[in-house]
Amino acid sequence: MSNAPQKIRNPILPGFNPDPSICRVGDDYYIATSTFEWYPGVQIHHSKDLKNWRLVTRPLNRPEQLDMRGNPDSCGIWAPCLTYADGLFWLVYTDVKRYDGSFKDTHNYIVTAPEIDGPWSDPVYTNSSGFDPSLYHDDDGRKWHLNMIWDHRVGYNSFAGIALQEFDPVANKLTGPIRNIFEGTPLGLTEGPHLYKRDGWYYLLTAEGGTAYTHAVTLARSRRIEGPYEVHPEEHVVTARFDPDNPVQRAGHGDIVETQSGETYLVHLMGRPRLGQNRCQMGRETAIQKCVWGEDGWLRLAAGGLAPEEEVTGPDLPSHPFAEEPVRHDFDGPELPLVFQWLRTPYPERLFSLRERPGHLRLYGRESIGSFFEQSLVARRQTAYNYEVETLVDFLPENAQQTAGLIAYYGRYQFYYLAIAWREGMGRVLTIHACPGDYPGAFLTAPLDAPVSLAEIGPVAMKVTVEDMALRFWYRMDGEDWQRIGPAFDATLLADESGRGAHANFTGAFVGMHAMDVSGQALPADFDYFSYRNL
Template sequence: MSNAPQKIENPILPGFNPDPSICRVGDDYYIATSTFEWFPGVQIHHSKDLKHWRLVTRPLTRPEQLDMRGNPDSCGIWAPCLTYADGLFWLVYTDVKRKDGSFKDAHNYIVTAPNIEGPWSDPVYTNSSGFDPSLFHDDDGRKWHLNMIWDHRVGTNSFAGIALQEFDPAAGKLTGPIRNIFKGTPLGLVEGPHLYKRDGWYYLLTAEGGTGYDHAVTLARSRHIEGPYEVHPDTHVVTSRLDPDNPIQRSGHGDIVETQSGETYLVHLMGRPRLGQNRCQMGRETSIQKCVWGEDGWLRLEAGGVAPERQVKAPDLPAHPFPEEPDRHDFDAPDLPMVFQWLRTPCPDRIFSLNARPGHLRLFGRESVGSWFEQALVARRQTGYDYEAETLVDFQPENAQQTAGLIAYYGRSQFFCLAITEDHDLGRVLTLLTCPGDAADGTLRTPLDTPVLLPENGSVGMKVTVEGMALRFWYRTGEADWQRVGPAFDATLLADEAAGRGAHGNFTGAFVGMHAMDTSGQGKAADFDYFSYRNLE
């Protein structure tokens, strides 16, 4: 009798983990997801049963592979594609330098590695004609590069179709004609292509409808790789757009995998809006659905229809759980725990150290909160509606331009920060630096009438809680009890949909972590003794 788990609960990758690309190598499954402006680039999770997942690597770690200094919010790594062929892992990704207005500056690259944990090669540049690149390895040994085509011209369809061009791995470049093989369905906004071959058919899976509440997974097929492609008789394989009460929304941008025994699963991005609100604090997450191939050769959800399920039947595989991520990190190891990331820069030694003061994470105050170049912010994803996070910071500011503390962060105009700083009249104080998302330029609000006076020396405990829609900060010194500071903020403001542009303009998710700023340019250091996080649900 199989000891496989009976059900898989969605999302399988909670918290900001969008645009999943799935790959099976023997008994191992890997999912790559977008990381946008967060460094290192691309998250890769590993599983053996499609239910339990662990983060194993972020392969883009070097300046030669990725430098996002200057990238605006929600730019950077878009929609990676992970495949395995010829004894190598192949990772295709976009580094987006501009997304606003008529233009998209989107550069596509390929890196390879013999093992999932590396070493990963320097990148090979492919093109910049659009984003969401993928690589298809045909059974005749040829390799094909796909990406959506971006058309900036006035009066045209910006999402102009799916480009196909052969990739020559020996020459390290694209070669031959460029063909637009699929212009999408009337839903529009065709992107996220993945190509497969089955029973003599080429199947093209795409995303349509934009990454908001009209999102969908669309399937088409052709006997020839260059087309023409006929659309699925149901058009879409997965979408929540016609099911507004489904707890899984924004369903789209999928990829397919087949298990060792021939079962088929589709992974796709999803969002979990708070009940009664179209705001997804965890951003876009990864979900999985059980599928079947019909007698007509088309893929459909095993459950029927196109609406995603919160619980799906697990594959016939032995259960393989992994150790749980600890709630608390004491920064005793030489490397930053993998749960944390930072923003944009490939030069982490400029913003933090784990050996400058043993047992502490030292942040070197750099540019302002919301800088697109170099800010010292180390944070982890919010993975549940309600949570509690805590840290202990030792910081002795010398002027008001130096701050350090605990931050709940979405982007340069969406954050809430509790910080130690210097007040000319009072000395060392506690203040709040907030941007509630109503000013795209990141203009600060001052929710405290007067700062909170702190002792001249000593560490300060800081805590943030999110319960319901209320985000609250707390502090303490020494062995004192926790004290509330400031008002209750609207936690749902840290969401894709909350900054006035809707889900089509913002693509990441809420983080919580540690921040240091020194706009005087002196690089004042702050030491964090530990960081803890736990979901309250």
């Protein structure tokens, strides 16, 4: 016997969790989201009731599956698609190697697993003609691969339509003709395809309007998989572009799922800009909307209209909450807690160790902040407007090329970094490095008039708080009170809309631990704990 439907408040996956793909296997629901340059690749969350979610795995976790060294910011894993068929989970994903200018280097792959937590197979390469791949399993046993088509030519529509080609699971390759089945609506920027079948119709769900404030979910249908596809009478199922005051903005890039009792829900990308500011510090998140199928065979929001709801009616399923993520991690175990990620490399042993100094996370100083190859940064997502983070770092720099400390990070052009460093005539000091959106230079600013002297040895506690758009750093030595250091920074600069300009960035704000040694000596820094608390 199920409980009465609950209310679900958006976002259901707070913090950087864009481009959701959802599937149901029995009583279990799974959502896969993009991770871009963060490693391991693809976040998969699990739920029993569509309200409560827990992170369960990141399947692309070894060099054979994913190596993003050299990938620029906001490249890497775009828009995965997760499905289940033939006793296997199927995950389709893009590894983007370039996205600026006229060209996109987009390589698409498929991996499979018998269980959601693996083991996941080595990847099968499919194509590179565009991004946002998906896989549709037809009821006749055939499998179809879709992706948007990228056209680099001057004077042509870059978003050239949706490619459809059959996938042969025995030969592990695409086969047969490539068809452009849908060129989109006048809104344009057609991407993110997903196929479904209902009452003899093939339904094609796409994302349009770009991933900013004109984003939308578009629906079309055809009696034949290759088309032609007729567009929804309202063109779109959900969009916030006509409702600028809606707290749920940037609504688009969706996927649908049917519950055990036949209810239909749409998950989609969203953003939460600060009131009066089009800046989303948490980046692009995941929301959910209740939908209904009309007598005319078209899908619509259950609430009516096109605007996404901040609070929706949940399904007729028993409530199934999960244990909350611990506030504090003491690094006592052999594995990095799942909440943390690092950047690009499939060789984390070169960046960190949980064994070299038991009870600590040891970071080996590597390349500079913002390196596209080996950067020793272990961080977690910001999931609310306001938060407090604390850590304790033991680090003895020997020259000015070595730093370690606490960093609030979006990308190589957007970060604030409280660091133990070394200064001639002073020895060990505390300083701040900042890069508040300097594209393309990525030059540092020096927020302190002079560094703060530290004792020759001993760990330093560091804290960062974000409140009312102000980011502040604090520090203390053993037995001392917390002391402020530096100015109040603009936290909203750690957002998609900062740096390279509006919506040229696709991730979200992280906060974490960093160590740098551009002298090449890989000097270690030891972090005793890390606590994160939303305020």
